Amino acid sequence: MLVLRKVDVHYGPIQALHDVSLEIAEGEIVTLIGANGAGKSTTLRLVSGLVRSTSGEVLFENASLAKVAPHDIVARGIGQVPEGRRVFAGLTVLENLEMGAYLVRGRQRVREALEEVFELFPRLRERRTQRAGTLSGGEQQMLAIGRTLMSRPKLLLLDEPSLGLAPTLVQTIFGVIADIQRRGVTILLVEQNAHMALRVADRGYVLETGRIVLADTAANLEASPEVRAAYLGE
Amino acid sequence: MLQQLVNAISLGAVYALIALGYTMVYGVLRLINFAHGEVFMVGAFVGLAALSVFHLPFAAAVLVAMLGAALLGMVIERGAYRPLRNAPRLAALITAIGVSLLLQNIGMLTVGAAPNPYPPAIEPTPIPWLKEHARLVVTEQQLVILAATAAILIGLSLIVSRTKIGKAMRAVSEDRQAAQLMGINTDRVISFTFCLGSAIAGAGGVFYGVYYGTADPLMGFMPGIKAFVAAVLGGIGSIPGAMLGALLMGLVETGVSSVTIPLSSTETLSGSTLRDAVAFTVLILVLLVRPAGLLGRPTREKV
Numbered sequence: 001m002l003v004l005r006k007v008d009v010h011y012g013p014i015q016a017l018h019d020v021s022l023e024i025a026e027g028e029i030v031t032l033i034g035a036n037g038a039g040k041s042t043t044l045r046l047v048s049g050l051v052r053s054t055s056g057e058v059l060f061e062n063a064s065l066a067k068v069a070p071h072d073i074v075a076r077g078i079g080q081v082p083e084g085r086r087v088f089a090g091l092t093v094l095e096n097l098e099m100g101a102y103l104v105r106g107r108q109r110v111r112e113a114l115e116e117v118f119e120l121f122p123r124l125r126e127r128r129t130q131r132a133g134t135l136s137g138g139e140q141q142m143l144a145i146g147r148t149l150m151s152r153p154k155l156l157l158l159d160e161p162s163l164g165l166a167p168t169l170v171q172t173i174f175g176v177i178a179d180i181q182r183r184g185v186t187i188l189l190v191e192q193n194a195h196m197a198l199r200v201a202d203r204g205y206v207l208e209t210g211r212i213v214l215a216d217t218a219a220n221l222e223a224s225p226e227v228r229a230a231y232l233g234e
Numbered sequence: 235m236l237q238q239l240v241n242a243i244s245l246g247a248v249y250a251l252i253a254l255g256y257t258m259v260y261g262v263l264r265l266i267n268f269a270h271g272e273v274f275m276v277g278a279f280v281g282l283a284a285l286s287v288f289h290l291p292f293a294a295a296v297l298v299a300m301l302g303a304a305l306l307g308m309v310i311e312r313g314a315y316r317p318l319r320n321a322p323r324l325a326a327l328i329t330a331i332g333v334s335l336l337l338q339n340i341g342m343l344t345v346g347a348a349p350n351p352y353p354p355a356i357e358p359t360p361i362p363w364l365k366e367h368a369r370l371v372v373t374e375q376q377l378v379i380l381a382a383t384a385a386i387l388i389g390l391s392l393i394v395s396r397t398k399i400g401k402a403m404r405a406v407s408e409d410r411q412a413a414q415l416m417g418i419n420t421d422r423v424i425s426f427t428f429c430l431g432s433a434i435a436g437a438g439g440v441f442y443g444v445y446y447g448t449a450d451p452l453m454g455f456m457p458g459i460k461a462f463v464a465a466v467l468g469g470i471g472s473i474p475g476a477m478l479g480a481l482l483m484g485l486v487e488t489g490v491s492s493v494t495i496p497l498s499s500t501e502t503l504s505g506s507t508l509r510d511a512v513a514f515t516v517l518i519l520v521l522l523v524r525p526a527g528l529l530g531r532p533t534r535e536k537v
Contacts, residue, residue: 048414048415049414050411050414050415069419070414070415071414071417071418071419071420074414074415074416074417075417079415080415082411082412082415086409086411086412087412088404088405088408088409088412088413089408090404090408091401091404091405091408095401095404098398098401099401099402099405099413099416099418100416102398102402102416102417102418103417147416148415148416151416151417
């Protein structure tokens with residue numbers, strides 16, 4: 001579904017990604033783990049078209065995304081939940097969700113998407129008239145995920161969805177991620193919480209200073225001594 | 235006193251129509267569009283042409299001026315600001331000043347620098363009842379302008395709060411990248427914002443011309459700067475803030491103009507000579523005391 005082939009990304013003189021290749025098949029959850037600054041977010045920003053590669057290819061459903069504008073990438077079926085949630089604080093919960101459905105044509109289809117999101121996050125239904133800025137961190141994360149799901153993406157990019165959340169909320173969010181996969185959405189998950197990420201994912205890649213150093217099934221990564229030492233705190 | 239209030243509201247209304255464009259454009263681009271006063275000027279001239287050359291009725295002239303100004307706003311954005319989207323903000327700001335000067339000079343080349351008489355469109359005769367019973371000079375023209383301004387402000391509020399493109403404007407104002415990730419074509423939203431803000435300023439230009447009976451290519455400068463102060467006072471980026479700030483600026487200026495300060499037994503200083511100085515003092519005070527403005531959103535948000 002998504003293929004990155006030998007991608008380099010530069011921010012000015014600094015190279016953020018070196019020769020990164022990865023693949024995601026339909027229906028999978030793939031996780032990218034790595035330390036701060038390893039290039040995880042850059043990879044997601046590249047797929048969404050917010051940064052461009054200096055060499056290599058990004059293919060989605062066999063078509064290059066190199067010259068596709070960010071909003072058209074959304075139209076092709078790639079949704080991203082950005083790091084730090086970035087909900088529209090001054091807009092209500094409902095308005096945030098409407099923005100997520102910006103490209104969805106027809107009231108009926110927007111309503112269906114809305115019902116689905118409310119089913120996934122009943123809390124959002126209760127808070128729908130509230131400004132997003134008044135929500136708690138966990139609720140904002142739910143809103144950020146729900147907002148992106150409104151466009152009914154085929155591929156969902158999640159950037160650090162557990163960041164800064166209490167342990168019980170982390171459990172909830174990961175439960176929802178598994179739930180979203182069951183609904184037929186392919187997921188690329190970026191996480192610092194490697195433990196949780198590897199438990200929910202099918203496969204994983206380990207990024208270190210912009211390079212992929214390991215690629216394997218989630219179970220094998222969880223068992224690998226390097227990963228255990230570096231990312232699982234053992 | 236009541237008379238001053240009427241005058242203050244009339245002045246504030248014109249400032250509001252200009253200030254909204256500043257604040258909306260700042261919202262989506264974080265750019266002070268210094269050419270905005272000239273959009274107001276061009277709107278006034280388009281309205282002038284519609285009224286005195288094509289003899290259109292007042293309402294039609296206002297609509298034509300709004301269309302003309304909207305088109306100009308769109309062209310300015312496309313031609314001058316869009317190529318600088320990823321350039322440092324200072325480059326865009328300097329460009330804005332350049333566009334402002336360019337439009338002033340194009341104006342002077344085409345219509346000359348001398349003031350052009352502006353047809354009143356609606357005769358400014360005081361409404362007799364108010365004059366007799368309340369000793370208030372309010373003209374029908376003033377009332378029409380105020381009603382039209384109110385209608386524009388309400389229309390704008392509805393667009394921003396209810397329509398999809400209005401909500402997208404707010405989303406882009408808050409976080410342009412997040413808006414892109416929602417599939418919003420931010421360039422189109424920015425273009426729409428320029429159109430909307432410019433159209434409103436264009437209407438303001440016609441009202442101003444009709445009210446003061448004159449138009450010239452430099453007429454956009456002072457009201458433009460005052461409206462900018464009003465937008466900052468209200469909180470730049472905030473639409474209700476711009477309306478409030480403009481009303482307060484109208485009150486302050488009218489208030490200052492109405493006082494006479496005795497300097498010595500023979501000399502007095504009319505407050506109207508201090509009007510501009512007071513307006514800029516307001517700007518300095520706001521920037522010192524409350525840079526976010528009265529209704530400005532605090533820059534920090536809950537994470």
